[in-house]
Amino acid sequence: MMKYRNPALTVDTIIIKDSQIVLIKRLNDPHKNSWALPGGFVEYNEKVEIAAVREAKEETGLDVKLNQLVGVYSDPSRDPRGHTVSVVYTAEIVNGELNSGSDAKDAKFIDIDTLDDISLAFDHNEILTDAKNMNLLQSIEK
Known part of the structure; x- marks a missing residue:
């Protein structure tokens, strides 16, 4: 019987508030101590949308509502641990206080205008550039 090797499924979330987004400082390798978007692995039997909301809460303390699919990122070299495919969303905060x-x-708000000056983990600079080019980094008007 043939054994298949499949990429791991992950999610990342661009949490937007006013003209800022949330970044987290990674606690573990790979990219330990680097800034990144909140995200992580999708659990077995979990929808990617649920995983994105769960990971955002676990890493930032924030309850979020997903707004827009940014894209799917699948470069086999995006994660040094192995091939991962990430589904990326924008989100707005609905409750909670920012904490790591x-x-x-660590977790912090960063001005969208300063994103080009920060080197992020994985392919998160590319993801943010794509979101910016699609005009997805504006706050949701209430």
Whole structure:
């Protein structure tokens, strides 16, 4: 019987508030101490949308509502641990206070205008560039 090797499924979330987004500082390798978007692995029997909301809460303390699919990122070299495929969303905060948790050493709001000056983990600079080019980094008007 043939054994298949499949990529791992992950999610990342661009949490937007006013003209800022949330970044977390990674607690663990790979990219330990690097800034990144909140995200992580999708659990077995879990929808990617649920995983994105769960990971955002675990890493930032924030309850979020997903707004827009940014894209699917699948470059086999995007994660040094192995081939991962990430589904990326934008989100807005619905409740909670920003604080670091689970795999995050720190969490902070950063101005969208300063994103080009920050080197992020994985392919998160590319993801943010794509979101910016699609005009997805504006706050949701209430």
